[in-house]
Amino acid sequence: MAMARSVDVVIRPFRNDDLAIANRIISLAFGTFLKVPEPATFIGDANYAMPRFRTDPTSIFVAELDGSFVGSNFASHWGSVAFFGPLTIHPDHWNKGIGQKLIAPVVELFDSWGATHTGLFTFPHSPKHIALYQKFGFWPRYLACFLAKPIEGVKPFPKSCVRFSELAPAKQADALKQCLELTDAIYNGLDLRTRVQAAYDQRLGDTVLVFESGKLDGFALCYFGAGTEAGSQQCLIKFAAANTAKHFDMLLDGCEALASALGAPRLAGAVSTARHEAYCHMLSRGHKMTMQNIAMHRPNVEGYHRAGVYVVDDWW
Numbered sequence: 466m467a468m469a470r471s472v473d474v475v476i477r478p479f480r481n482d483d484l485a486i487a488n489r490i491i492s493l494a495f496g497t498f499l500k501v502p503e504p505a506t507f508i509g510d511a512n513y514a515m516p517r518f519r520t521d522p523t524s525i526f527v528a529e530l531d532g533s534f535v536g537s538n539f540a541s542h543w544g545s546v547a548f549f550g551p552l553t554i555h556p557d558h559w560n561k562g563i564g565q566k567l568i569a570p571v572v573e574l575f576d577s578w579g580a581t582h583t584g585l586f587t588f589p590h591s592p593k594h595i596a597l598y599q600k601f602g603f604w605p606r607y608l609a610c611f612l613a614k615p616i617e618g619v620k621p622f623p624k625s626c627v628r629f630s631e632l633a634p635a636k637q638a639d640a641l642k643q644c645l646e647l648t649d650a651i652y653n654g655l656d657l658r659t660r661v662q663a664a665y666d667q668r669l670g671d672t673v674l675v676f677e678s679g680k681l682d683g684f685a686l687c688y689f690g691a692g693t694e695a696g697s698q699q700c701l702i703k704f705a706a707a708n709t710a711k712h713f714d715m716l717l718d719g720c721e722a723l724a725s726a727l728g729a730p731r732l733a734g735a736v737s738t739a740r741h742e743a744y745c746h747m748l749s750r751g752h753k754m755t756m757q758n759i760a761m762h763r764p765n766v767e768g769y770h771r772a773g774v775y776v777v778d779d780w781w
């Protein structure tokens with residue numbers, strides 16, 4: 466029997482008064498899909514909606530059914546790289562065609578941004594998810610593995626590392642410029658500057674910077690705390706990049722020291738198995754896999770997910 470399809474869905478921009486319900490539905494939808502005992506509290510004190518809304522309210526879309534909020538989708542861009550998620554629909558309204566209505570405007574937005582590499586993370590075991598995204602030209606590539614390591618005891622801050630928050634404004638401006646140079650060399654136009662600045666402005670965590678060779682050799686944008694995407698149970702590396710294996714190692718030392726200074730019980734981050742050296746490097750440092758996703762790319766090309774690239778990135 467064919468499922469009833471919803472025809473009365475309105476897609477509209479996100480508003481301030483959507484913040485609480487959006488975060489509730491994100492938790493409920495993921496918790497229900499993953500069959501956890503209490504889906505409504507699945508994401509704990511993490512918050513996806515608030516920091517994204519403060520950073521860029523125009524890149525979030527809402528689905529309304531009969532005047533009620535039933536789902537949302539968040540688009541992000543790091544310069545030429547754009548991704549979407551979390552995309553969530555209230556479980557009472559799955560399989561009515563609403564999710565698709567929230568993907569179409571995001572794809573249009575990616576194109577209006579001129580993004581050259583776009584994608585998302587999803588669940589590799591779900592035929593529905595893979596088929597849904599393929600309809601929009603996103604194709605499954607490599608696993609993106611979330612790895613975590615417990616942080617025990619006090620970890621000293623390595624000499625080669627500094628925290629962005631501790632730099633004077635002129636040095637921060639110079640560090641941001643060098644962040645762009647570093648990522649642009651990895652993938653043309655990849656740019657995390659607004660995210661590093663937003664983390665500082667909104668106190669979402671901090672960015673660890675490695676200066677070993679006289680210039681910036683690596684940086685890691687980390688979130689931590691209630692009200693951030695990470696929540697208070699982990700320090701989350703949202704994005705990290707380093708020039709060499711040696712600098713990647715220094716950067717991860719710096720991230721562990723930051724997690725310890727912030728009082729986070731563990732350090733977490735996602736790495737593509739396409740970036741084989743980075744993946745093996747994290748495993749060799751004692752990071753253990755907590756969840757595997759699959760990255761889907763539009764177009765179906767590697768972008769910066771290739772051997773020899775020392776990047777950690779979370780596309781949720």
Ligand SMILES: CC(C)(COP(=O)(O)OP(=O)(O)OC[C@H]1O[C@@H](n2cnc3c(N)ncnc32)[C@H](O)[C@@H]1OP(=O)(O)O)[C@@H](O)C(=O)NCCC(=O)NCCS
Nearest residue numbers: 494498552553554559560561562563564565587592593596
């Ligand atoms: C994933 C999610 C956003 C999709 O939203 P939705 O409104 O249920 O999805 P839609 O009804 O728009 O589309 C589902 C499509 O998958 C198809 N589908 C379902 N099961 C399928 C299967 N086993 N194989 C192939 N296609 C399948 C449906 O037929 C439909 O496509 P169609 O319109 O061409 O028939 C929603 O289910 C959700 O919130 N899930 C929990 C949170 C989550 O997983 N978010 C996404 C993380 S990447």
